[in-house]
Amino acid sequence: MAGIKDVARQAGVSVGTVSNVINRPDLVSEQTRARVQAVIERLGYVRSESARQLRAGRSRIVALLVLDMGNPFFVDVARGAERAARQAGLGVMVCNSARSPSEEADYISLFAEQRVRGVLLTPADPTGRTLDALRRNGTPFVLVDRVAAGPAECSVSVDDVNGGMLAAGHLIARGHRSIAFIGGPPELIQVRDRGAGARAALAEAGLPPESLLEISADGMDVAAGRDAGARLLGLAPRPTAVFCANDLLALGVLQAMYAARVGVPDELAIVGYDDIEFAAAAAVPLTSVRQPAAAMGRLAAELLMEETSGADVGHRHRQVVLQPELVVRSSSLAAWPADR
Amino acid sequence: MAGIKDVARQAGVSVGTVSNVINRPDLVSEQTRARVQAVIERLGYVRSESARQLRAGRSRIVALLVLDMGNPFFVDVARGAERAARQAGLGVMVCNSARSPSEEADYISLFAEQRVRGVLLTPADPTGRTLDALRRNGTPFVLVDRVAAGPAECSVSVDDVNGGMLAAGHLIARGHRSIAFIGGPPELIQVRDRGAGARAALAEAGLPPESLLEISADGMDVAAGRDAGARLLGLAPRPTAVFCANDLLALGVLQAMYAARVGVPDELAIVGYDDIEFAAAAAVPLTSVRQPAAAMGRLAAELLMEETSGADVGHRHRQVVLQPELVVRSSSLAAWPADR
DNA sequence: TCCGCCGAATGAGTCGTTTCAAGACCACCA
DNA sequence: TGGTGGTCTTGAAACGACTCATTCGGCGGA
Numbered sequence: 180m181a182g183i184k185d186v187a188r189q190a191g192v193s194v195g196t197v198s199n200v201i202n203r204p205d206l207v208s209e210q211t212r213a214r215v216q217a218v219i220e221r222l223g224y225v226r227s228e229s230a231r232q233l234r235a236g237r238s239r240i241v242a243l244l245v246l247d248m249g250n251p252f253f254v255d256v257a258r259g260a261e262r263a264a265r266q267a268g269l270g271v272m273v274c275n276s277a278r279s280p281s282e283e284a285d286y287i288s289l290f291a292e293q294r295v296r297g298v299l300l301t302p303a304d305p306t307g308r309t310l311d312a313l314r315r316n317g318t319p320f321v322l323v324d325r326v327a328a329g330p331a332e333c334s335v336s337v338d339d340v341n342g343g344m345l346a347a348g349h350l351i352a353r354g355h356r357s358i359a360f361i362g363g364p365p366e367l368i369q370v371r372d373r374g375a376g377a378r379a380a381l382a383e384a385g386l387p388p389e390s391l392l393e394i395s396a397d398g399m400d401v402a403a404g405r406d407a408g409a410r411l412l413g414l415a416p417r418p419t420a421v422f423c424a425n426d427l428l429a430l431g432v433l434q435a436m437y438a439a440r441v442g443v444p445d446e447l448a449i450v451g452y453d454d455i456e457f458a459a460a461a462a463v464p465l466t467s468v469r470q471p472a473a474a475m476g477r478l479a480a481e482l483l484m485e486e487t488s489g490a491d492v493g494h495r496h497r498q499v500v501l502q503p504e505l506v507v508r509s510s511s512l513a514a515w516p517a518d519r
Numbered sequence: 520m521a522g523i524k525d526v527a528r529q530a531g532v533s534v535g536t537v538s539n540v541i542n543r544p545d546l547v548s549e550q551t552r553a554r555v556q557a558v559i560e561r562l563g564y565v566r567s568e569s570a571r572q573l574r575a576g577r578s579r580i581v582a583l584l585v586l587d588m589g590n591p592f593f594v595d596v597a598r599g600a601e602r603a604a605r606q607a608g609l610g611v612m613v614c615n616s617a618r619s620p621s622e623e624a625d626y627i628s629l630f631a632e633q634r635v636r637g638v639l640l641t642p643a644d645p646t647g648r649t650l651d652a653l654r655r656n657g658t659p660f661v662l663v664d665r666v667a668a669g670p671a672e673c674s675v676s677v678d679d680v681n682g683g684m685l686a687a688g689h690l691i692a693r694g695h696r697s698i699a700f701i702g703g704p705p706e707l708i709q710v711r712d713r714g715a716g717a718r719a720a721l722a723e724a725g726l727p728p729e730s731l732l733e734i735s736a737d738g739m740d741v742a743a744g745r746d747a748g749a750r751l752l753g754l755a756p757r758p759t760a761v762f763c764a765n766d767l768l769a770l771g772v773l774q775a776m777y778a779a780r781v782g783v784p785d786e787l788a789i790v791g792y793d794d795i796e797f798a799a800a801a802a803v804p805l806t807s808v809r810q811p812a813a814a815m816g817r818l819a820a821e822l823l824m825e826e827t828s829g830a831d832v833g834h835r836h837r838q839v840v841l842q843p844e845l846v847v848r849s850s851s852l853a854a855w856p857a858d859r
Numbered sequence: 860t861c862c863g864c865c866g867a868a869t870g871a872g873t874c875g876t877t878t879c880a881a882g883a884c885c886a887c888c889a
Numbered sequence: 890t891g892g893t894g895g896t897c898t899t900g901a902a903a904c905g906a907c908t909c910a911t912t913c914g915g916c917g918g919a
Contacts, residue, residue, distance in 0.1 A: 180657070182905060193869045198907055208867060223656055228632040229572035230905035233874050238569065248613075249594050249796065257588065261615075270629065273588075273613055275601075289610060292568040316563055317520070401800040430800045437777075437802040456589065460741040460770045462777040462802035522875055533899050538877060548897060570875035573904050 181222040190218040201226065232294065240270045241483060243292045243476075244283065244300040245323075248275040251456045252472050253301075256323060259301055259476025267484050269296060280304035287312050297483040299323050299476075319486050322478045327498050333482045335475045335499045339369050342468045342503040343376020344383075346422045346450045347391070349466070349505055351384045353513070355420040355448060359392045361407045361432065362424045363399040370399075370424045377422055389401060392418055396428055404431020411447075412439055419448065420511070426451035426458050429465055433510070437462065444513040453508050464508035471501045521562040529737055531559040541566065572634065572642040580610045581823060582630045583816075584623065584640040588615040591796045592812050593641075596663060599816025600639055603644070609636060616803045620644035627652050631638055631733045637823040639816075646785050658824050668840050673822045675839045679709050682808045682843040683716020684723075687731070687761045688791045689845055691724045693853070695760040695788060699732045700771065701747045702764045708851050710739075710764045713792060728841075732758055736768055744771020751787075759788065760851070766791035766798045766807055771803055773850070784853040794846050804848035811841045 187194045192215060199206045200215040207215075214319065218224075232238045241264050245253035261271045272295070276283040283303045290298055291312075297319040302309050307328075313320050320332070327334035337412045349360050360377050374393065381390050394410060398401035408431060411421065423429035429451030436443050443449055443463045451458055454469035478499055486494045527534045532555060538841050539546050540555040547555075558564075572578045581604050585593040598690040601611045612635070623643045630638055631652075634755055637659040642649050647668075662674035690698050700717050702710040714733065721730050734750060736743040744763065748771060751761065763769035769791030776783050783803045784788055794809035818839055826834045 183907095184894050184905080194906075195870065195908080196868055199868085202907075206867075211867080223626070225631045225656065227905055228574070229569040229578065229634065229908075230874090232569035233567065233573050233876085233905080236874075248588075248597065253587060254589050258615075275598075288565070291565045294567060294569065316565065325610060385727050415548060427800065430797075430802075433802050434800075434804075457770075457797040457800070460767065460774070460797070462770075464774070524875080534876080535878080535900070536898060539898085542877075546897075550886075551897080567875055570904090573875080573906090576904070685865050 181293075183224070183226070186215065186218050186224050187281045188350060189222065190343060192217060192479060200511035221395045237294045237296060240272050240293065240295050241266065241480060242275055242286070242293075242295045242300075243271055243273045243323075244286055244290075244298060245273070246276060246278050246303055248273075249278075252470060253490065255472030256479075259408045259473030259474070259478075260480040262473075263477040263480035264484070269484070271424035271480075276300075276303045278303045280306075280309070283309050284312070291318065296487050297321070298485060299479045301325055301403040309349050321483045323475055323479050326500075327496070328497075330445055331496055333486065333496050333498070335479045335482065335501065337470045337475070337501050337503055339372035339503075340376040340379065342452065342470075343373035343378075343422075343458050345376075345503065345505040346373075346452065346468050347380035348384075349507065350420045350422065351380060351386070351512065353420075353448065353511060355418075356386065357390055357416070357418040357420075358393070359394055359411055359418040359421040360424070361396055361404065361411075361421060361428050363396050363403070365395060365429070367399075373424050387512060393490060396424075399425045400427050401431040404428035404433075405435050406431070408432035408435025409497045411435075412441065417436075417447070419446075420450070421447060421512075422450045422452075424452055426453045426467055429467070429510075430457070433461060433463060433465070444510050448513055450508040451510075458506075459508065461510070463510045466511035467506050468504050468510045469504045471503065474501060486507045523564070523566070526555065526558050526564050528598060530531040530555045533581060565639075572751075577634050579608065580612050580633065580635050581820060582626070582635045583611055583613045583631075583663075584626055584630075584638060585613065586616060586618050586641050586643055586797065588617075588768045592793060592810060595812030596816035596819075599813035600820040601816070602813075603817040603820035604824070609824070610819075611666075616643045618643045618797055619650070620646075623649050624652070631656055631658065636827050637661070638756065639819045639823060659823060661809050661823045661826075663815055663819050666840075667836070670838075671836055673819075673826065673838070673845070675819045675822065675841065677810045677815070677841050677843055679712035679843075680716040682792065682810075683713035683718075683762075684720040685843065685845040686713075686792065686808050687717035687720035688724070689847065689851065690760045690762065690790060691720060691726070692854075693760075693788065693851060695758075695815075695826065696726065697730055697756070697758040697760070697762040699734055699751055699758040700764070701734045701736055701744065701751075701768050703736050703743065703763060703768070707739075710717045713764050736764075739765045740767050741774065743769035744773075744777050746771070747794060748772035748775025750782065751775075752764055755778060757787070759786075759853075760790070762790045762792075764792055766793045766795045766805060769805055769807070769850075770797070770801055773803060773805070777802065784850050785855065786854050789850040791850075797847075801850070803850045806848045806851035807846050808821060809844045809846050811843065814841060 181195050183194050187197045200212050264271045274286045299321050301324045322334035326336050362374050376414050394407050396407045429449050451465045451467040454467035458465040458467045523534050523537050540552050597613050604611045614626050639661050641663045666673035666676050702714050734747050736747045769789050791805045791807040792833045794807040798805040798807045
């Protein structure tokens with residue numbers, strides 16, 4: 180494979196000049212530039228990124244380490260981050276820790292070897308060892324979908340309490356007075372926050388706390404939702420609406436209702452959370468709370484680039500909190516409450 | 520950041536010895552090794568991948584360029600490829616061309632700059648310019664989910680004709696004698712092959728060709744499926760079963776049936792294709808034809824590594840064709856045909 | 860003719876690692 | 890004592906591009 184020296188020799192100039200043709204064309208005379216360009220084309224010369232990096236001391240790559248590549252949410256985060264990085268001439272390397280602390284640690288050391296510009300991540304390791312490793316070797320990072328522990332670190336997250344308020348508020352506005360909240364394992368902060376938001380919405384509307392019936396699912400997947408839906412069906416005065424902490428739970432509930440021939444939304448309104456791609460594809464398109472995933476990715480990348488840009492003036496570590504958005508579809512639009 | 524020279528100085532040995540401690544520990548005496556290791560730990564030394572690459576002339580990274588990161592199929596391909604590459608000590612860089620030939624071309628030149636070990640890709644550019652670029656600069660590649668044009672190239676693909684046979688054969692075995700096939704735009708080879716498989720299954724069962732009613736959707740998404748489902752509902756003797764070229768189409772049909780209160784599977788059986796993650800999460804869990812996505816990724820990576828391994832002995836370019844698998848769920852299991 | 864200036868081109872030095880021929884040291888045997 | 894073999898260690902030469910102080914050549918003005 181042709182190197183810069185081959186180009187220089189064939190064009191009859193020095194390597195320095197070839198380098199200038201590529202990186203600072205204004206320093207080179209018109210005709211020299213044309214001649215060198217021609218040789219570059221002819222030889223199919225491609226510069227070696229590793230040599231550039233070695234010289235520059237750091238790479239032009241930002242790492243993005245997500246919890247689950249299969250989750251459309253993170254795919255959107257990746258898209259947002261990629262776009263922002265591209266505009267700044269940086270590449271994004273997307274990696275998947277699959278919620279495994281050991282894979283996460285593997286990737287972190289890979290990143291260190293690669294001398295990446297910085298890391299955007301949602302940590303999988305609850306002990307925080309991952310972040311310590313980054314801090315130790317001085318790799319800049321931005322937390323995604325988590326709030327930073329202290330003011331010396333950047334993070335971008337979403338306001339889950341408000342998300343819960345949006346969902347429950349919508350159901351209340353549609354006339355529902357008895358609402359179930361299907362949450363997953365209560366140790367997940369996100370689930371707790373969404374429930375808290377729902378309670379706040381009830382209180383704000385002047386409804387008694389008993390109007391919200393909390394059902395705890397033993398997971399955050401479709402099967403758990405199906406189980407919870409079955410339990411819901413067994414209740415004597417059945418709630419007229421259900422708010423699920425997650426779209427998968429909502430899809431599970433929908434399955435249970437279909438099997439029991441309970442009409443959605445007329446006999447039971449459903450609101451999910453996350454607005455995953457298939458929320459709109461469900462048998463009854465699902466009303467859901469959308470997280471601004473692409474914006475998170477973009478902001479995270481921008482914070483990182485601000486921190487690592489040459490212009491050292493004034494990067495303040497920030498903890499950005501974004502607001503979710505309610506996407507209304509058929510599953511919460513029963514005809515009757517509007518009629519009353 | 521500490522370099523190998525700092526380690527050497529502090530440990531009182533030469534850089535060569537430090538390198539040996541890291542890469543060929545058996546050449547170094549026990550006590551020297553321990554001393555050097557201690558210094559490495561203390562200084563937090565991390566070797567620079569770019570310097571290694573520069574020396575080695577090529578990187579330890581395999582690129583995977585997929586059509587659509589949002590598609591669970593490709594996520595599985597990525598997982599398979601990643602696992603195989605990991606075992607061989609290589610990293611995988613997953614990139615998303617989003618079906619755009621220009622983005623694809625951008626990535627190809629990025630890969631060239633990075634001197635990647637090889638590329639696994641599903642080309643987005645129908646003109647084949649992408650592959651020419653790879654051939655020109657001698658980057659080894661393996662086609663994924665496409666059949667190679669000639670015997671001088673590797674590919675891993677899936678037998679779509681057989682997939683169509685499996686789907687239609689299943690419906691025939693369940694007693695259906697009038698089946699609709701909802702295909703997407705006919706210029707897609709995959710769609711044509713799946714339809715051809717379905718026709719072959721009918722012929723094999725001795726049914727007349729009219730038993731298969733072909734409906735062409737103007738897309739491969741849920742909306743197109745909903746439209747096709749509406750058209751299906753308008754038919755006078757309505758088929759008792761439908762085979763969709765894609766799970767998204769099938770979900771769209773399911774939506775249309777739910778809205779029209781046509782029972783699935785009792786009044787209409789549905790079979791999809793791809794077995795995407797949400798096939799099982801649909802209101803009626805969807806029978807579907809699963810593509811061995813992870814196996815494709817693994818095999819593609821293995822073919823590439825065989826080609827690029829130092830052991831030059833006998834890599835024959837191969838075109839591997841894998842077989843799909845039918846996953847039966849509720850959407851095709853009506854009670855009645857079994858009873859007859 | 861000499862000086863100074865300017866744009867253009869040069870080429871040596873540098874980045875951090877791996878590799879490899881050569882050297883140092885020791886033990887053993889003849 | 891000299892030779893031989895073996896184990897460790899060394900130091901210098903790559904790898905390919907970028908940078909920057911230096912040089913070159915030409916030109917105008919004194």
